[in-house]
Amino acid sequence: MPFHKERPLVVQNDFCILLETRHPDFDEVRAGLMRFADLVKSPDNIHTYRMSSLSLWNAAAAGVTAEEVTDFLERWAKFGVPAAVRQDIRRFIERYGLVRIEKLGEDLLLISEDVDVIKEMVSYKSLRSYGLCQVDTQTLRFSSLHRGMLKQELIKLGYPVEDLAGYSQGESLPIRLKMEDGEEGTFSLRDYQHKAVESFYKEGSLRGGSGVLVLPCGAGKTVIGIAAMGRLGCATLILTSNSTSVRQWKREILEKTDVSEDMVGEYTGALKEVRPITIATYQILTYRKSKDDPFVHMDLFNKRDWGLIVYDEVHLLPAPVFRMTAEIQATRRLGLTATLIREDGREDDVFSLVGPKRYEMPWKDLETKGWIAGVECVELRVPMPDHVRESYETADARQKMRCASVNPLKLDAVDDLLRKHPTEPVLIIGQYLEQLHQIAERTDAPMISGEMAHEKREKLYSAFRSGEIRVLIVSKVANFAVDLPDAAVAVQVSGSFGSRQEEAQRLGRILRPKSGANQAYFYSIVSEDTKEQEFALNRQLFLIEQGYRYRIESMNVTTKRNEEGAAAK
DNA sequence: TAGCTCGAAA
């Protein structure tokens, strides 16, 4: 077998791909890999990617062929691509579209040119309850009621169905987008926003009309959603993760379209309006009196003839909403998210019920184009003072994390960082209130936590925005607050177990373009040689996949130790 | 209709 020492990839039999991070073509290769593989490990020198059935199916749905994947791997691999892997890639990619759903009158057809596949379907016990009737050797017929459930079941059996049964138009609602520049009839969408809408919906094509658009924080997901609504011109139900976001959607719709206020409804705990454009939280949909009781508000899906359902932050979509979504497969569905990763591993349900990935904008690409700031990511490791180390070692597994997270030496690290960035706006973000209170006391900076009234938060936000306050300390509220102002420096003093989403969300807080060098800084402070350090690694995965690199720094503590010793006496 | 407490969720 030929050996190309200078190439950066090793393709393994187990579907893992190793990428040398120091290779000169690293960026190009990483960008290519992320079309069809997920990053699973990211130590300094070698990143491990893994192809999965789902990552290949998403690629296939985006039109990537098996040849493109294997040619790409072949071009960069040191030892070529093992024949078995090559074969499996082909097998997986060709699975997408091997079975498709089409419409026939009131019923639907499951069609495959491969008669053996149809034979296989008929033999599956788990498919019996969907009442599949054989029409001919290539076709099965079933009731449209089962469209979603069947797709969900089939993906589990390894058949990602291509759904070409089309959609109902829904109640018509002309929506004109307000023009920001002079040209008649155009709306000033950024180039990639336009492409994203195009890849979701193509006029006159059965392909598209449902699916997920993956865009970084700050890429203007709301604008894209609104543009899709304008394109389809129909009654729309928008589901989102919290009530601040509900108001944000409403504000932007009124601002960017000619839709009048009485056409836009909020469906939340406080208000129960059902209007041609309705915005609801996931939480109200999943509300029930107690376990085993029915969902009180789930019929919002049927309260109007929706032509489009927008799932904002689709990676947070709760299980009961999946169930409902399975029943409304004839309605167009648009998922918006910064990451397809779900911490609960239900990515295949997103694929079969909301739709495949239609578009993905890597964060680094936005940075290159100047739409977001460049970020220097640093993992700052601090040692633990001896007495803390002692209680860490003796603590049981559940207390270890907390012990490491609230390491008092982190306070010194925060001081150092504030000295290092004496003029830029700084957000300090953490998970334990006690720790944040300590920092607030030491730095004399205001702190916002969940118990603070929203009115008071607003005041602090605007003081921070205007520069009156330079340092702001925030608890987990930062994960939800859409109106939290942007900063140039984020210091994460603690975070929850391994939440990749949270890390991404927090980094998102400093991405807005900066004047001057357009540079921001993200510091993650962790206790050296602890569980926390391990979890930090997992948290970073998603951002590393997006092309960010963490630089590891250790705090110089000889002087700190002495101070600590002196203070103890 | 605002302000409160409560349980549930992720």
Add this chain to the structure above:
DNA sequence: AATGATTCGAGCTA
């Protein structure tokens, strides 16, 4: 596998 903080929505009170 798991923590702790937070938010939401309902239901009660006045």
